Amino acid sequence: MSKEILQQSALELNMDPYKLRKYLNEGERNLFDDILSAFNEKRHKSDRKINQTLIDLISSFASDGYCIIVGRAGHIITRGIKESLLIRMTADHDWRVKQIMENNNLNIRQAIDFIEKTEQERLNFCKRFAAGNDTTDGFDLTINLSRITMNDTIKIIHSAAQIKGLLDYHRSKVEVF
Amino acid sequence: MSHEITVNDMKIIPTVFHLFLKQYKLKNLAMNNTLMAYLDKRLHPKDSRYPSDNTQPGPVICISREVGCGAVNITNCWLLNLINNLRSKNGKY
Structure with a gap:
């Protein structure tokens, strides 16, 4: 799940999903911004309220288990869960530019701009939950996709999940006494 | 009474x-x-x-990615593989 988290958060906060997405991708907001938007918007939600809703939602999905969270700072929020596998996918810049050009039908300049803009938005999003810590830290596994095929990537993820015991299909949840 | x-x-x-x-x-x-x-x-x-x-929370897999890595596609492919494996093991899904 990735976009589903945003949709569910928007539903809980009674906000427009597009507006919430835009809001989350913005840089840091200060108290003055909050006060201004409180006067401006009819259904204003404070920064703290939005962050807490997202944390609660992701934690609840993660606690229920048997799910894969792509992005949305899932690796920061679920860091404390023992039965979790935190994966980071990276690739060389040129490789990523090529992928974006092919998939989104963009020229090289547009692709580079898109990458920079989206990276900044994701960084802003993650910073909300990182509490000053490095947002690219603490992974179980980091895979460089420009040096490995997609099939091999899938095999690596599968093996890692198996090694950590996350793919025991028929087991029941372990109770703690 | x-x-x-x-x-x-x-x-x-x-x-x-x-x-x-x-x-x-x-x-x-x-x-x-x-x-x-x-x-x-x-x-x-x-x-x-x-x-x-x-109950212990999880299991959960979290994937963080750089822009252009296509993590969602990879995840979907892996899930399809998992479902196919389950189908072949159980004979049904």
Whole structure:
């Protein structure tokens, strides 16, 4: 799940999903911004309220288990869960530019701009939950996709999940006494 | 003849309350209501849909990615593989 988290958060906060997405991708907001938007918007939600809703939602999905969270700072929020596998996918810049050009039908300049803009938005999003810590830290596994095929990537993820015991299909949840 | 309320009587109350909900077909409505969801969770401590507080959280896989890595595609492909594996193991899904 990735976009589903945003949709569910928007539903809980009674906000427009597009507006919430835009809001989350913005840089840091200060108290003055909050006060201004409180006067401006009819259904204003404070920064703290939005962050807490997202944390609660992701934690609840993660606690229920048997799910894969792509992005949305899932690796920061679920860091404390023992039965979790935190994966980071990276690739060389040129490789990523090529992928974006092919998939989104963009020229090289547009692709580079898109990458920079989206990276900044994701960084802003993650910073909300990182509490000053490095947002690219603490992974179980980091895979460089420009040096490995997609099939091999899938095999690596599968093996890692198996090694950590996350793919025991028929087991029941372990109770703690 | 007066009937004193015992501990066993108290245990019945949640069940009666749930039957009441069921009878009036409020179950679907209850799922959308936070209070009802909470009560449902409390009344069904052994229901697998509502894991108790003693249950360990997870398992969960979190994927963080750089822009252009296509993590969603890779995840979907892996899930398809997993489902196919399950199908071949069980003969059905």
